[in-house]
Amino acid sequence: MGVDLGVELAGLNLRTPLILASGILGLSGRLLVEISRIEDVGAVTTKSIGLKPRDGYPNPTIAVLPYGFINSMGLPNPGVDFFLKELDEAGSFGSPLIASFYGYSIEEIAETARIIASHPSVSALELNVSCPHVSGISEIGVKPELVAEAVSKVKKEVGKPLFVKLSPNTHLIVDVARAAAEAGADGLTAVNTVKAIAIDAELCKPILSGVYGGLSGPALKPIALRCVYEIYEEVEIPIIGCGGVSSYLDVVEFILAGASAVALGSVIALKGIMVFRELARGLSEYLERKGVRSVEEIVGLSHR
Numbered sequence: 411m412g413v414d415l416g417v418e419l420a421g422l423n424l425r426t427p428l429i430l431a432s433g434i435l436g437l438s439g440r441l442l443v444e445i446s447r448i449e450d451v452g453a454v455t456t457k458s459i460g461l462k463p464r465d466g467y468p469n470p471t472i473a474v475l476p477y478g479f480i481n482s483m484g485l486p487n488p489g490v491d492f493f494l495k496e497l498d499e500a501g502s503f504g505s506p507l508i509a510s511f512y513g514y515s516i517e518e519i520a521e522t523a524r525i526i527a528s529h530p531s532v533s534a535l536e537l538n539v540s541c542p543h544v545s546g547i548s549e550i551g552v553k554p555e556l557v558a559e560a561v562s563k564v565k566k567e568v569g570k571p572l573f574v575k576l577s578p579n580t581h582l583i584v585d586v587a588r589a590a591a592e593a594g595a596d597g598l599t600a601v602n603t604v605k606a607i608a609i610d611a612e613l614c615k616p617i618l619s620g621v622y623g624g625l626s627g628p629a630l631k632p633i634a635l636r637c638v639y640e641i642y643e644e645v646e647i648p649i650i651g652c653g654g655v656s657s658y659l660d661v662v663e664f665i666l667a668g669a670s671a672v673a674l675g676s677v678i679a680l681k682g683i684m685v686f687r688e689l690a691r692g693l694s695e696y697l698e699r700k701g702v703r704s705v706e707e708i709v710g711l712s713h714r
């Protein structure tokens with residue numbers, strides 16, 4: 411029969427705790443709608459959107475490693491105006507749409523948030539202050555006081571739930587998380603990619619045109635898990651765990667560490683979109699085997 415996987419996350423009702431992570435399947439409204447209607451998808455997150463269009467970096471932008479990817483896309487996106495038109499034509503979402511966005515200053519962050527949140531299809535926002543390969547973004551995300559300022563400004567202007575996507579590239583992650591929570595953030599996404607580099611031994615130079623990139627996939631998982639665990643100890647708002655999930659046991663581990671939901675990124679490139687079904691089934695069987703009736707019962711259980 412299976413267990414009901416539904417979770418409540420910062421006021422959003424998710425059919426399952428499994429969320430499409432930002433940047434993985436882009437910004438096409440129709441594609442996001444289609445994914446949001448898949449039974450096992452709890453919510454979908456857009457590629458990060460800025461106030462103005464951004465080209466991103468020339469190829470190569472992805473290095474494939476045996477244990478994950480290093481990407482240096484450079485946040486290519488068509489900007490907020492295009493995105494809102496895209497949503498106008500997309501149809502209705504089957505699960506909540508979380509719009510990821512960024513800005514190079516507090517004012518730009520607030521303005522972008524206000525514009526995006528005005529669209530009725532957007533259920534929540536995710537502030538990306540953690541992209542490790544575009545300058546001006548993660549510099550904000552490693553400073554607790556700037557994150558607090560950005561969050562309180564956005565919260566003054568926007569009535570929808572706000573998540574802050576945290577960077578693992580700082581020993582201050584818990585301080586940033588606490589600052590975001592105290593400033594009024596409704597949830598945290600932990601984490602974005604780890605700053606990394608790939609070098610071509612034959613060409614004797616970095617592989618990616620942007621030189622530095624962000625490490626995702628299985629190599630990131632223990633780091634992301636540690637971040638979720640540490641944040642859960644200190645901060646009370648809900649956490650979306652993200653980083654290297656590739657099996658249902660990874661999902662379980664993130665929930666036990668303190669995540670209320672779990673975002674999937676790189677695994678989709680490897681296994682396809684139906685990985686949502688595989689992980690939802692595995693999670694449901696696990697809960698049934700443990701005699702647990704809901705996901706919420708095991709959130710943070712490893713801290714006992």
Ligand SMILES: Cc1cc2nc3c(=O)[nH]c(=O)nc-3n(C[C@H](O)[C@H](O)[C@H](O)COP(=O)(O)O)c2cc1C
Pocket residue numbers: 431432433434457458479481483485510538541575601602603625626627628630652653654655673674675676677
């Ligand atoms: C190609 C690619 C593009 C990404 N673009 C974004 C983005 O636009 N905004 C964002 O917040 N995270 C972005 N991410 C980070 C993912 O959302 C996620 O945090 C990270 O990949 C770790 O999860 P994973 O190991 O499951 O992939 C991107 C990741 C990849 C691989």
